[in-house]
Amino acid sequence: MDFLAPFIEVLTPDNMKFLLEGFWVTLKVAAISIVLSFIIGGLIGILRYAKIPVVSQLLAVVVETIRNLPLLLIIFFTYFALPEVGIDMEIITAAIVALTIFESAMLSEIIRSGLNSIHKGQIEAGRSSGLNYIQTLRYIVMPQALRRMVPPLVSQFISLLKDTSLAVVIALPDLLHNAQILYAQNGSNVIPIFIIVALMYFIVNYALSLIAKRLELKQA
Amino acid sequence: MLKSKKFFKMAFATTMAAMVLAGCGDDKTDENIDVLAQIKEEKKIVYGVKYDTRLFGLKNPSTGDVEGFDIDISKALTEEMFGDDVKPEFQEVTSKTRVGLLNNNKIDAVIATMTINEDRKKEVDFTDVYFDAGQSLLVKKGSKVQGIKDLKKGTKVLAVKGSTSAVNIRENAPETEVLEFENYAEAFTALKSGKGDALTTDDSILYGMAEEDPSFELVGGTFTEEPYGIAVKKGNQELVDELNKALQSLKDSGEYDEIKDKWIKK
Numbered sequence: 001m002d003f004l005a006p007f008i009e010v011l012t013p014d015n016m017k018f019l020l021e022g023f024w025v026t027l028k029v030a031a032i033s034i035v036l037s038f039i040i041g042g043l044i045g046i047l048r049y050a051k052i053p054v055v056s057q058l059l060a061v062v063v064e065t066i067r068n069l070p071l072l073l074i075i076f077f078t079y080f081a082l083p084e085v086g087i088d089m090e091i092i093t094a095a096i097v098a099l100t101i102f103e104s105a106m107l108s109e110i111i112r113s114g115l116n117s118i119h120k121g122q123i124e125a126g127r128s129s130g131l132n133y134i135q136t137l138r139y140i141v142m143p144q145a146l147r148r149m150v151p152p153l154v155s156q157f158i159s160l161l162k163d164t165s166l167a168v169v170i171a172l173p174d175l176l177h178n179a180q181i182l183y184a185q186n187g188s189n190v191i192p193i194f195i196i197v198a199l200m201y202f203i204v205n206y207a208l209s210l211i212a213k214r215l216e217l218k219q220a
Numbered sequence: 221m222l223k224s225k226k227f228f229k230m231a232f233a234t235t236m237a238a239m240v241l242a243g244c245g246d247d248k249t250d251e252n253i254d255v256l257a258q259i260k261e262e263k264k265i266v267y268g269v270k271y272d273t274r275l276f277g278l279k280n281p282s283t284g285d286v287e288g289f290d291i292d293i294s295k296a297l298t299e300e301m302f303g304d305d306v307k308p309e310f311q312e313v314t315s316k317t318r319v320g321l322l323n324n325n326k327i328d329a330v331i332a333t334m335t336i337n338e339d340r341k342k343e344v345d346f347t348d349v350y351f352d353a354g355q356s357l358l359v360k361k362g363s364k365v366q367g368i369k370d371l372k373k374g375t376k377v378l379a380v381k382g383s384t385s386a387v388n389i390r391e392n393a394p395e396t397e398v399l400e401f402e403n404y405a406e407a408f409t410a411l412k413s414g415k416g417d418a419l420t421t422d423d424s425i426l427y428g429m430a431e432e433d434p435s436f437e438l439v440g441g442t443f444t445e446e447p448y449g450i451a452v453k454k455g456n457q458e459l460v461d462e463l464n465k466a467l468q469s470l471k472d473s474g475e476y477d478e479i480k481d482k483w484i485k486k
Contacts (some may be wrong), residue, residue: 002436012280015281017281018281018282067331079317079320080317080324083324083326084324086381088324088326165372169311169314169316169317170317171271171313171314171317173312179270179280180402180403180405180406181271181272181278181281182281183405183409184272184273184274184278184282184403184404184405185274185281186432187408187409187412187429187432187433188403188407188433190405190406191409
C-alpha cells in the first residue's frame with residue numbers, strides 16, 4: 001500500500017478543512033451563477049425567440065459579442081475595468097458577475113434553440129384553439145422544449161462549475177486556489193492534491209449528470 | 221441610410237454621456253486619492269501580498285494566517301510608521317493582479333516579491349530596495365548545467381509567468397527554450413519530473429526549494445540583480461517617504477536582519 005502514503009500525509013484534518021473551504025466557495029459561486037444565468041439567459045432566449053423588433057436584434061448583438069469572448073477576459077474585465085466606471089466589487093461578487101454574464105449568453109442560445117426546435121404547427125394549433133401567444137408559449141411550446149433542453153443545459157451547468165476555477169486569476173479562494181496554496185507548502189504534495197481535487201470536482205459534476213438523466217427519464 | 225447614421229450618432233452620444241456620468245461622482249476610485257491620509261483615517265493599511273510563495277508569503281492552512289518575510293516586514297513597517305494606531309491587513313495578489321489592485325485603490329501597498337524596474341516605475345511608485353535578490357538557476361545535483369553559459373540550444377528552462385525572470389533568461393540565454401508555469405510549486409514539480417534542465421527565478425525563492433528537496437542545488441551564482449521594492453499608487457510620494465523612513469529605522473535597529481535571518485537561510 002505504498003502508493004497510499006503520500007495521500008495519508010496530505011490528508012491531515014487541517015488540510016482537508018482548507019480544501020473543503022475552497023470547495024464551498026466553488027459550489028457557492030457556481031450555484032448562484034447557475035440560478036442567475038438561468039433566469040437571465042431564459043429571458044434573453046425567450047425574447048429573442050419571440051422576435052420582438054429592435055429588442056431581439058439588440059439582444060442578438062449582445063449575446064454574440066459575449067459568447068465570442070474568452071471567459072477569462074470577462075473575469076479580468078469585471079474585476080479591473082468596472083471599478084474604473086465606479087462599479088467596485090469584491091472578488092467573489094466579481095467572479096459571480098463575470099460567470100453570470102458569460103453563462104447567460106450561452107444558456108440563452110440553448111433555450112432559444114430548444115424553443116426553435118418545436119414545430120411551428122404546435123403554435124398554430126395552440127393559437128387556433130383560442131390560446132393567446134403567451135399562453136401558447138407557456139403551455140404548449142415550453143413544456144416540450146424544456147425536455148429537449150435538459151441535456152445541453154446540464155452540460156452547460158457542469159462546465160460553469162468547472163469554469164469557476166478560472167477565477168483563480170483574480171485570487172478567488174476556490175478549490176483550485178486552496179489546492180495551489182497547499183502544494184506550495186511542500187512540492188511533493190502536488191500529485192496527491194491534484195487527484196483529491198479531481199475527485200471532488202468529479203463527484204459533484206457526476207451527480208449533476210445523474211440528476212439530468214433522471215429528469216430525462218421522468219419526462220420521456 | 222440617413223436613418224441609420226442618425227441612430228449611430230444617437231447611440232454614440234448616449235454612450236459618451238453615460239461614460240462621463242459614471243466617471244464622476246464616485247469616491248473610492250477617484251484618480252488622485254491621498255492614500256496616506258486614507259490609511260490614517262481608516263486606521264488600517266492594506267498590503268497586497270503573495271499567498272502561495274514559500275518564505276515570502278504563504279498561507280498556512282492550519283491557522284489561516286499568511287506567513288513569510290514580506291508579511292513580517294509589512295507588520296514591522298506598520299508599527300514603525302503608525303505605532304498601534306493603524307492595523308495591517310493583507311490581501312492576496314498575484315503577479316498579474318497587483319498593479320491593477322493598486323490603481324483601483326483596493327490595496328494601499330504591494331509587498332510581494334516585486335522587482336523594481338524601469339517599466340514598472342512608469343505604472344507605480346517604488347520605495348527603496350527592501351530585499352536584494354538575484355536570479356539564479358536550480359538544477360538536480362550532478363546536472364551538466366552548471367551555470368548560465370551551459371544553457372545552449374536544446375536545453376529547457378522552467379520559469380513562472382508574469383515575473384521578470386522569464387524575460388531575463390531569454391536575454392541572457394537566448395538559445396534555450398523557456399517553459400512558463402503558473403506558480404513556483406508547479407514549476408518545481410515540472411523540474412522534478414524532468415520537464416526541463418533548470419528552474420530559474422530569484423535565488424531567495426530557489427533556496428527555499430533546495431531546502432525542501434536536498435537533491436537539488438543552486439548553480440552558477442546570480443546573473444541579474446533583482447531588487448525588491450514596495451510599490452504604491454503613483455503620486456503618493458508622502459507614503460513612499462514614510463515607508464523609506466520606517467525601512468531605514470528597521471535596518472538601523474537590527475530588526476530587519478532578525479526578520480531576514482528568520483526566513484532566508486543561505
